[in-house]
Amino acid sequence: ETGVTQTPRHLVMGMTNKKSLKCEQHLGHNAMYWYKQSAKKPLELMFVYSLEERVENNSVPSRFSPECPNSSHLFLHLHTLQPEDSALYLCASSQTSGTTYNEQFFGPGTRLTVL
Amino acid sequence: AQSVTQPDIHITVSEGASLELRCNYSYGATPYLFWYVQSPGQGLQLLLKYFSGDTLVQGIKGFEAEFKRSQSSFNLRKPSVHWSDAAEYFCAVGFMDSNYQLIWGAGTKLIIKP
Numbered sequence: 282e283t284g285v286t287q288t289p290r291h292l293v294m295g296m297t298n299k300k301s302l303k304c305e306q307h308l309g310h311n312a313m314y315w316y317k318q319s320a321k322k323p324l325e326l327m328f329v330y331s332l333e334e335r336v337e338n339n340s341v342p343s344r345f346s347p348e349c350p351n352s353s354h355l356f357l358h359l360h361t362l363q364p365e366d367s368a369l370y371l372c373a374s375s376q377t378s379g380t381t382y383n384e385q386f387f388g389p390g391t392r393l394t395v396l
Numbered sequence: 397a398q399s400v401t402q403p404d405i406h407i408t409v410s411e412g413a414s415l416e417l418r419c420n421y422s423y424g425a426t427p428y429l430f431w432y433v434q435s436p437g438q439g440l441q442l443l444l445k446y447f448s449g450d451t452l453v454q455g456i457k458g459f460e461a462e463f464k465r466s467q468s469s470f471n472l473r474k475p476s477v478h479w480s481d482a483a484e485y486f487c488a489v490g491f492m493d494s495n496y497q498l499i500w501g502a503g504t505k506l507i508i509k510p
Contacts, residue, residue, distance in 0.1 A: 285439070323400070323500040324486070337497065371439055384430065385498070387439030 285388035302357040304372030318369040402501035419487030428490035
């Protein structure tokens, strides 16, 4: 595997289900991101982990729970979601340093549908 | 507040024609500027970026973009589009007070006429 991979690619869940999205990066980066992409709206940054510590949490509802067990893996745990949470969830990674802003590399996304 | 505007939701061009996609941002200092492309069913791929130096930057797939400080713009151009360029294009802006936060435009969908 190369780059950033995400599983599953598609997920349909009911409002009472619990599921998890998985992201893995094979680039040796030290930061990982979760984004939500809804139609006709800008990408929304949800969470950022740098060196396995959460550094950004953009007012995301508690029904979304991230986990970063190591620098290569990132999870997004989902429970009691709402239909408006249906979207494409993108994972990204980057190599960050104190003085340089580096590009983010994206996975293909998980298309989530909440019934 | 910082913001990024892509004024065109859709653009249709004929194959072989030139292309310009617009991006404007609102920020007091010089930001970091990016263009990404997203093909159907895929994640985002970086086309090019501007951090400093020459204001005309070259990217992959024959794309270029020009940073104009006076207009707070970073428009993407290509002299001759190919059918494979049909995709959605996103402008993103990073700011010096955050190594992680990118502000994204809503995207421009490019449609190619045969």
